[in-house]
Amino acid sequence: MFQPVRSSTSPADLDHLESSEAARAWLAMLRTSQTGFGARAEVEVLLDGLSKAIDRVLAEHAGMSAELIGVYEQLGVVFDVTGKLPSVNTEPEVVRLFAESLRRSFAGAEVSVVRAKRAPTLVADGADDEWLSERIARARELATVIVERRPSSDTGGSETETMIGPVFAGGDFVSAIVLARSAKAPSYRASDMLLVEALTTFCGDLVRNHRLVHELRELSLAMVRALVNAVDQKDEYTSGHSIRVSFYAALLGKKHGLSAADLQMLQWSALLHDVGKIGIRDDVLKKTSRLTEEEFRHIKEHPVRSHKVVEQVPQLAGALDGTLYHHEHYDGCGYPSGLKGEQIPLQARIIQIADVFDALTSTRSYRPANDWRGALAIMAAEAGKTVDPHLRKVFDELIRAQLEGKEEGWAQLTQRANHFAQDSEEFDEPQVKPVTVGVRAGSDSRNGAGQGP
């Protein structure tokens, strides 16, 4: 019946254990015992009780330690993920980022992302993997993390322990993060499941935020498109002009090596460069005969008017140069400021080339459209006068590379130009490459279809 106190417990440990209610009570009994050390049986009972109390306290401490380690791991992963969030832009990238963090946390585990399918009858793209599909369906139905042991007969390899964390954005099932590791490894702890639960919830919230931002972006782009179309349609001959200018400017900006952020602002600026025409009298805009001096002065107000419209939107501060200076000439004979050469901001020089090219290749009330070769020839003659000679050359090469020897080339290019910026994902260039992690094949239910690495 006598159980010795654990040999590893030192007097210092005993002092420490006084924090336990039970141990303190037993120690008090020992200290106040009137029986003396002669009553061996009674002392043995006291020591036995004390030993059990100490065991309970140690067990409590061990539980707390595991819990603390679990919380510390969760914080580490959350910290890791939040540090990298600014570098991800698309929904699949967000999910991959979490999967990658979990892969680092669970050494030896194979981590994969199974994306939701569009078809309502299939839950996920792991549908060819019947065992996994069934478990994902269950995790989705229960809306919680589940762990299942997968027999070796099913994998064709060794037995694995598989944890499945469903990711929901609002009420929508987005994907499942699957962790599979050898069944010989220590079993997943409750804190492991809590970690995956916390991260998949966090991931789902971010995906939902991403969707809301995407919808807002789509909405603002659609509104701007509607606005510039309305302005372009003031004159039937300029219908679609701003969208096409944005497309050609984007081609040239990319070729010139602009950063993603500069490219984005260039596209907005090109799209809005003529928005100030909304304030130009229709009789002047639509006039087919020669403009009077007053009328010409009036039409030349449009870059300043465009600038005034765009400066009302603080987020488009980077798009102001193109709106104000797209009619400056390289030789200093343009308007509104008469800037010369590289005094003219790069954004404006790029838009000017796109603007001139689209104007030359479009029908006007006073002349038919030039074909693309004719337009490039006219622009070559204008190098150093109207347009930047270096950028003109780059644009010339770029257009020739797209069209030379291709019978349907011009029709295809203008088709792309006319439908440019209908999707904000196309308009807003992704700024980073996706994180690579073991990802199963799949297409996303909303966007980014086929964006796997």
Ligand SMILES: [Fe+2]
């Ligand atoms: Fe203009």
Ligand SMILES: [Fe+2]
């Ligand atoms: Fe224009």
